[in-house]
Amino acid sequence: MKEFSTPLLVEPAGHRNATELLMHRFQTSPDHVAFEVRTPGGAVTDPWRQVTTRQFVEEVRALAKGLIAAGLQPGESLAIMSPTRYEWAVADMAAWFAAAVVVPVYETSALPQVAAVLDDADVRLAIAGTAGHALLLKQGFEQAGTEHLGVWTMDARPGADLAELTERGAAVPDSAVEERRLLPDLDAVATIVYTSGTTAAPKGALITHGNFVGQVLNVGAAYTGVVREGGNTVIFLPMAHVLARGLQLICLANGMRIAHLSDPKDVVPALGVLKPTFLVVVPRVLQKIQASAAAAAARKHLGGVWAAAQRTAVEYGRFAEAHDADPSVSAPFGLRARHAVFNRLFYARLRALVGGRLDYLLSGAAALDAELSLFFRGLGLPVIEGYGLTETTAPLTGNMPGAISAGTVGVPMPGTTVRISDRGEVLARGVGVFAGYRRPADNQDAFTDGYFRTGDLGELDELGRLTLKGRIKDVIVTAGGKTVTPAIWEGYVEGDPLVAHAVMVGEGKPYLGGLVLLDPESVTAWAERQGIADLAGLRIPDDGGAVQIEDARLLSTIGAAVSAANAKLARSEQVRKFVLLLADLSEANGMVTPTMKLKRTAFTERVRHIVENLYAESRSQA
Template sequence: MKEITTPALSGASDYPNATELLMKRFRTAPEHIAFEVRSSHASITDPWRPVSTREFVTEVRALAKGLIAAGLEPGETLAIMSPTRYEWALMDMAAWFASAVVVPIYETSALNQVSAILQDASVRFAVAGSAVHAQLLEQGFAQAGVSGGQIWCMDADTGATLKDLIHGGADIALETLEARRLLATLDSVATIVYTSGTTAAPKGALITHGNFVGQVLSVAGAYTEVVKESGNTIIFLPMAHVLARGLQLICLANGMRIAHLSETKEIVPALGVLKPTFLVVVPRVLQKIQASAAGAAAKKNLGGLWSVAQATAVDWGLLAQERESDPSRKAGLSLRVRHAVFDRLFYSRIRKLVGGRLEYLLSGAAALDAELSLFFRGLGLPVIEGYGLTETTAPLTGNLPFSIKSGSVGVPMPGTTIRISENGEVLARGVGVFAGYNRAADNTQAFQDGFFRTGDTGVLDDQGRLTLTGRIKDVIVTAGGKTVSPTIWEGYVESDPLIAHAVMVGEGKPFLGGLVLLDSGSVSEWAQSKGFADLQTLRTPDDGGCVEVDDARLRKAISKVVAAANSKIARSEQVKKIVLLVVDLSEANGLVTPTMKLKRNIFTERALIFIEKIYAEKRSQA
């Protein structure tokens, strides 16, 4: 058993609860711009309205008074179901000012999910983003057997609105609100966040004010190069995800400007307007950027040159990584010349595409391919990979700006201990680790000797950096008795933009197979660049099922990806035969979580006929 601890930073005791993160900022820099808000119906490229810390606090107070006047009691729950937007931030903090517990609900949740959360968290007050969300919440209350539930809508033209909420609290005195704000302690539950449930039913994680305060102080202290007053970011992750809310608190407490976006198609044009210095992304976004650059080069008949430029960026990124431990390492003349040329031709254009001020990217939620990380570092856009869960209030470990090891998820955050159990599971204890689940039964197997059991497997190196190796439950035992963790192979394959998800199969079988779920959009772009008109539109089933794509050209391309992945792992862990599939990957289809993680068990049940096909013939292929 091996473990590593990063000492905690002092200062958490100066905060009665998480609202003080805002109030300290308000007292020191009330006129500093805290948010950039897009006006209703405005174009993404129109000027965004600046909102100062003072203006934000004023709006929060008015909404909090409204909640108190409406009868929301201290410690009671308030649900928020809305896309990512400024009003989400307002209601989140207003609920805390009223000493309430926030229950986020993903905007894409189905009625049964909404009802289950409302019932489990004993909710009777809710805020909706739109009329559609308000209707779902109303139906959810009815299904959960809640009578007299109150719903306010962020959109001004629907039912009871936030303006109505503010009007209702006009007679509440500021002294009354301030007394209410200070009721919660660091040990009080601040939010109940329901896990996305890739392998089991969602569980409500009880996250305390102390968890948030500890994480904000830890991250700000560890990432002073990133978290600064002169910086800004765009939050486009779902606000129902604890990472987005943690990021917002970190920025709010330290003076980084925040903008919100909910439509992914608007992100690229927004980058040019808002020019962020820091972004949190998932690996899929980085893959798309790389693929887009390759496609643009191919259209100009520069595909061959781009391949050399891509390899050069990886070499430059690897050199930068090596220099962190050995500053004497220097780039050779050939590498310096190539990098300078390609910087003018390609790299500078990509940096301009993302706004021209971007200093760091943080990647989380899924494994990041080491070569992709090196590529972006070589472009001048270093990627800080981190690791965390809902139950750890997001960041548990992270690479540091001055010490990025591609392929690793870094060292423990300040105030955190990581232990590797005898069976290889990653165990965690520290400032961000939650208080437990809402249902007592869910806590039975959640902890071991005071450490939270993450369910992930990993190893620690001599510098205390964690590398993830798989999931405890996601193992395959072949007919020959070989135990294989599919995560590594799947990660290698999923690094290609043509592939949305890869699933290794082979439990009790003589060899390993793979189900490859194609990314329809990327396949269409690829087919267009190749002149394959018949492949530019793949038929996506609308009945929740899977459709096989049996095309020699596409199979050849995917087979190269699989062969490359196989070359990086032991022969006994290599996939021998694959099936290419297209499937509806919307959350409504039930195959992915709100954060787009594949629900493996549900998918393999629906794809059983294709798994059987893999083993129907003795011949193998890849």
């Protein structure tokens, strides 16, 4: 199939702009709890403060008055640089109430990146999370040579925090804010989000109020069983990412409570307190949950029992998926019996670990291994895998409750058409597709026949479900003329919890090679379980390079994952030689994006000598 469309479920015309998503909720349910806010300095297990929709609107309106009093004009840009927290939500909506354009800056950005964004987006005012972020923003303004209206912090800071900014606006009447709030229409730019740039310099994507409204109304209507009043979620994705902001708007509009966390280490203990009904995660989180369960079982000398439980969960998940159309069909007695035993031993405990109330998990940002998806389905935690980009205002496709197909990223969202080009590229058109990039030059090759070019390869099945096949720019052509998409092999290998990233190489070479980047935290835990002391002192280079690991035990363990990946592919697509590497994969070294995607071109260039050594033997033999 070359094209599939899903019709709109809700027309966005009833909303003036994205602020109406909040105001409609305020008019119908002002006293509903919209947010749960962590006590500053408190533990995540302490009681969380509840904020109603009315209280949120009052905070937003008050801050918007401060922005107006500070001199921010309609259509001007406001930058926000902060970890994920409640104040991010207040500042984001307050900027829209003041008719400003929000420019998120990733909290991990280095000074040159900050300066480039401030300059390119013509930012006039900035809000920082901490004093450190404020300093970076001030230095960024200086480096860019941009005049500005000031930098305020979410953290308390005498004379320069949000409380002081709010006080400035005390004399601004409500009517002035309401006039500003209604100025932008659906075609107005709501935010400029800079792409994370795995293969090129970041580009400013112009996302309109109409993009947000169309997505929020239609995704909410499509997932009524997931996004529901009385439900709640925890957002721990970076708020600078459009997915987190879109999720927040969907929850606000549909009455789901929202809590924010910025430190991944706080997530698990917080889940036991907040007990979410829905979570958005990346596949790496699911891999670590599975690996942690395996490690816990091994410590209790139940490794073999856990392995059987894992196989049973996958089998049960596969049966459930096959009978989505008629869930009344019972699994075979033997499978049900095994599942019941392992539920008491393992599955119920894992569900309790994530709060005990989860209806669904949503996985995005990277490919999810189909067997891992089936495993969580068998646990009683169905995973909805989806796919989207900054330029599509997050979700472009998604599996639907009751129609989940592991290994695919689902069907187009309502109001969206997905087309597969003759080259196999995924093209998109619809309510979420952005208005274009800020710089005209960036738009030259971005669209074709009115469709946005995603740069991803994919296939549509007869039901319109999309399966991704990798990035066009990552395709490898070997010396023998064979064209290979590396993402498939890489995805299989990255399913091993010891692996942070896998990179296939071999452009113009006689065979394919692999760079396997280890996850230091997982390797340390593995070494402790194995009683291996000498791996604890592994030093990660801090210059953005990599060190090769020759440990025979690790090579054997990872070699099994590589062999398993190769077994699923044609011989011409298999990796013949691989190396294990440890690297400092920090954004500061330019090796990963703010969303922790590997910049493969930059990385392979940095370790070119290691890549060349993979082929040195074959050259000498020739």
